[in-house]
Structure formats: C-alpha cells, structure tokens
Amino acid sequence: MMETLRLSGLMDASKPCGEGFDKLSPHGLGHGLKAKPIEPLTTGLKTMDLEKSVSQVIEAYKKAVSGKDAEALMRLYDPKVRVFDAWGVWSYEGSAAWQRAVQAWFTSLGAERVLVAFEDTQVMVHAESALVSTIATYAASSAQGEPLRSLQNRLTWGMRLKGHQLRIVHEHTSAPMGFEDMKAILQRNVAS
Numbered sequence: 001m002m003e004t005l006r007l008s009g010l011m012d013a014s015k016p017c018g019e020g021f022d023k024l025s026p027h028g029l030g031h032g033l034k035a036k037p038i039e040p041l042t043t044g045l046k047t048m049d050l051e052k053s054v055s056q057v058i059e060a061y062k063k064a065v066s067g068k069d070a071e072a073l074m075r076l077y078d079p080k081v082r083v084f085d086a087w088g089v090w091s092y093e094g095s096a097a098w099q100r101a102v103q104a105w106f107t108s109l110g111a112e113r114v115l116v117a118f119e120d121t122q123v124m125v126h127a128e129s130a131l132v133s134t135i136a137t138y139a140a141s142s143a144q145g146e147p148l149r150s151l152q153n154r155l156t157w158g159m160r161l162k163g164h165q166l167r168i169v170h171e172h173t174s175a176p177m178g179f180e181d182m183k184a185i186l187q188r189n190v191a192s
Contacts (some may be wrong), residue, residue: 050125053166054132054159062116065138068106074099078160078167086153086173086184111143118155128161135188136173151175151186 057076064073074095083092085101092098121134132155139150158170175184 050128050130050161050166051123053161054123054125054130057157057159057166057168058118058121058132062118065114065116068109068113070099070103070106073102076168077171078162078169081168082170084170084172084174086175109140112140112148113143115139115141130157130159130166132157132159152188153186 060076061073063069064076077095077098079095081092081095081098083098083101084090085092089101092101115138117137117139118134119137121132123133124131134155135152136155137150137152140148142148153173153175156170156172157168159166160169161167175186177183178185
C-alpha cells in the first residue's frame with residue numbers, strides 16, 4: 001500500500017529561502033500545517049500524473065532488479081544522482097559511479113535472482129518533485145526458485161521531474177544498528 005501526502009504551504013517562492021519552516025513542529029507536520037492539494041505543476045502534469053509516475057518508477061525498479069538489468073535500472077536515475085548506500089562505500093557521486101556498483105552487485109549474484117518488495121511506502125509530492133520513503137525487502141532465490149536469504153533496508157528516494165521523466169536524484173539506504181553489538185539490523189521487527 002502506498003500512502004500519498006501532497007504538501008503545500010511549506011515554502012513560498014516569493015519569500016526568502018527558509019521562510020515557512022517555522023510552521024513545522026519538532027514532531028513533523030503541525031502548528032496548522034495541513035496536507036492539501038498542491039498548485040498545478042509548471043510542466044503541465046497533474047498531481048495524479050506525478051503520483052502515477054512514482055508508482056511507475058517503483059515498478060520499473062523492481063523489474064530491473066529482478067531481471068538484473070543495470071541499463072534499465074540506471075534509466076531511473078539522474079546523471080548527477082547522489083547515492084548513500086548502506087554497503088561498503090560512503091557515497092556514490094553521479095550515475096557512472098552508481099552504475100559500476102549496480103553492475104558489480106548483479107554480477108555477484110551469478111544465477112541467483114533478487115525480488116524486491118516495498119512496504120509501508122509513503123510518497124510526498126510537491127510541484128515537480130517527490131519524496132519516497134519505504135521499507136525495501138530484497139529476497140534472493142536460486143536459479144530453481146528456492147528461497148536463499150532476504151534482508152530489509154530503509155529506502156528513501158528524492159525524485160525530480162527532468163523533462164517529462166521522473167528521475168531519482170538522491171537515494172539513501174540504511175539499517176539501524178544494534179546498541180549492544182553495533183551490527184546492522186537487516187530484518188525489521190514490526191513491533192518496534
């Protein structure tokens with residue numbers, strides 16, 4: 001299930017940068033700030049079209065990972081993307097660096113296949129951008145379809161319209177660390 005929140009009233013382009021943040025409480029939206037439909041997009045796309053584009057990116061991501069199709073996956077990213085991945089490297093600057101990491105991941109899988117599922121997905125849209133926050137489960141299976149292992153990450157995408165294409169301009173994956181052992185927690189405990 002995907003929850004969508006349309007934001008307006010946070011920023012006003014006619015006011016100095018940062019004005020409007022005083023409406024945010026320390027606990028998120030608050031102090032009279034309400035989710036409501038946004039103004040029409042300058043590109044002529046409607047809000048529902050932007051929400052549909054987000055869903056299309058999510059499905060294209062799942063399909064590209066499942067098919068180990070690095071080229072299809074990279075078409076979802078902006079050339080200047082910044083990726084904060086949870087594995088091994090502090091950040092990837094630009095699509096060329098990220099593509100090398102993606103290709104190495106897909107190659108390391110050999111005959112295995114990875115299916116991606118998103119849950120607790122939240123989408124916020126405003127003007128020509130979207131923010132996606134989700135729990136992503138990556139489940140590996142053998143060439144024969146037998147389950148091998150799975151892990152979960154917290155995944156956030158910052159997305160922006162480039163022409164008529166919604167592209168990922170920032171990706172951040174993370175997992176919480178255990179207080180006692182300082183190890184990544186790769187399976188979500190739903191009770192927490």
